[in-house]
Amino acid sequence: MHSFKWGVLGTGKIAKRFMQAAFYVPEAQVVAVGSREQRTAEQFGAQFGIPKRYGSYEALIGDPEVQIVYVATPHSLHAANALAAIAASKHVLCEKPFTLNAPQAEQVIQAARAKGVFIMEGMWTRCFPLMREVVRRIEAGELGEVRYVQADFGFHPEFNPASRLFAPELGGGALLDVGIYSVALAFLALGEPKQILAQATLGTTGVDELCSILFLYENGAQAVLSAALQVETPKQAHLCGTHARIYLPAPWWKPSEAYLIRRDGSQEHLLYPYEGDGLQFEIRHVHDCLRQGLTESPWMPLDETLRIMRTLDMLRAQWGVRYPSEL
Numbered sequence: 001m002h003s004f005k006w007g008v009l010g011t012g013k014i015a016k017r018f019m020q021a022a023f024y025v026p027e028a029q030v031v032a033v034g035s036r037e038q039r040t041a042e043q044f045g046a047q048f049g050i051p052k053r054y055g056s057y058e059a060l061i062g063d064p065e066v067q068i069v070y071v072a073t074p075h076s077l078h079a080a081n082a083l084a085a086i087a088a089s090k091h092v093l094c095e096k097p098f099t100l101n102a103p104q105a106e107q108v109i110q111a112a113r114a115k116g117v118f119i120m121e122g123m124w125t126r127c128f129p130l131m132r133e134v135v136r137r138i139e140a141g142e143l144g145e146v147r148y149v150q151a152d153f154g155f156h157p158e159f160n161p162a163s164r165l166f167a168p169e170l171g172g173g174a175l176l177d178v179g180i181y182s183v184a185l186a187f188l189a190l191g192e193p194k195q196i197l198a199q200a201t202l203g204t205t206g207v208d209e210l211c212s213i214l215f216l217y218e219n220g221a222q223a224v225l226s227a228a229l230q231v232e233t234p235k236q237a238h239l240c241g242t243h244a245r246i247y248l249p250a251p252w253w254k255p256s257e258a259y260l261i262r263r264d265g266s267q268e269h270l271l272y273p274y275e276g277d278g279l280q281f282e283i284r285h286v287h288d289c290l291r292q293g294l295t296e297s298p299w300m301p302l303d304e305t306l307r308i309m310r311t312l313d314m315l316r317a318q319w320g321v322r323y324p325s326e327l
């Protein structure tokens with residue numbers, strides 16, 4: 001079996017979940033890990049059986065055996081980490097949000113296209129078998145015209161001004177951490193909005209901790225989205241069309257089931273159970289793209305990533321949330 005050789009850049013929460021998911025993908029071979037500190041790289045490598053453990057990101061990127069770099073650092077570092085990997089001709093899976101803002105995203109996309117390497121934003125929601133089925137149902141016209149989307153993702157972490165969730169210098173705020181899932185879902189079902197209305201409550205560190213967003217579309221469709229770091233929200237999503245609607249129960253961004261409810265009241269239960277956390281579908285998708293010689297994902301195209309980043313920029317501009325590197 002042909003294997004794909006990954007290097008994991010960063011050793012935080014999502015990097016650990018990535019390693020657990022890679023266990024379900026036999027052709028995924030994580031050959032190296034890179035951390036800011038040798039000690040952390042050693043610990044992570046020992047925990048997950050990774051042979052090469054580097055005490056710097058540069059060393060990981062410089063390893064000729066690594067084909068794909070998984071960027072798992074705070075948002076504020078995504079652009080620099082991805083650019084370094086691209087410069088070394090590596091393929092890249094870059095965690096969401098792709099970068100801190102749209103100008104950075106543009107720069108990374110241009111660099112990847114110029115090098116001819118694969119790069120994808122880690123919007124893992126789009127890779128779940130259930131989400132692919134939802135897309136099929138929409139494309140087959142089963143919902144009729146989608147006119148209304150509702151999605152929320154709010155959670156209540158311990159307040160820590162130094163953590164990446166709250167620290168402006170690490171790209172803190174609810175929108176970029178969890179709101180992006182709902183924004184990407186609205187893009188999937190309805191495309192780019194014509195007008196955006198939104199309000200946010202900023203916390204003591206100056207980042208958005210509670211956000212309510214309304215997207216208005218050319219054809220009159222609407223999306224109502226919310227994100228939070230101050231409360232737990234229902235974490236549900238609804239895609240409502242003129243013939244039927246789809247209800248995605250919590251946690252909708254890593255879905256295993258949905259209900260298709262038709263106008264006549266009949267229901268279909270769509271059930272796609274999976275093992276673990278579900279990141280394995282994204283890993284497999286990256287492999288499938290590479291096998292086909294693609295340089296971007298048809299499920300999370302780069303132009304759409306860029307449009308989403310522009311939308312996030314517009315929202316933050318409405319709220320006056322600017323990160324130190326943008327001042």
Ligand SMILES: NC(=O)c1ccc[n+]([C@@H]2O[C@H](COP(=O)([O-])OP(=O)(O)OC[C@H]3O[C@@H](n4cnc5c(N)ncnc54)[C@H](OP(=O)(O)O)[C@@H]3O)[C@@H](O)[C@H]2O)c1
Pocket residue numbers: 010011012013014015034035036037040041072073074075077095096097164170176177
């Ligand atoms: N957690 C999730 O559920 C989740 C899900 C999907 C996507 N993501 C995305 O993945 C990225 C990382 O999230 P995470 O939750 O894994 O974050 P995290 O637990 O804070 O880990 C981030 C890692 O980045 C490295 N890093 C480099 N510079 C850092 C700095 N100045 N401060 C803190 N860490 C720094 C650290 O690894 P070293 O010390 O080894 O260098 C750290 O362990 C984010 O962009 C997030 O949106 C997270």
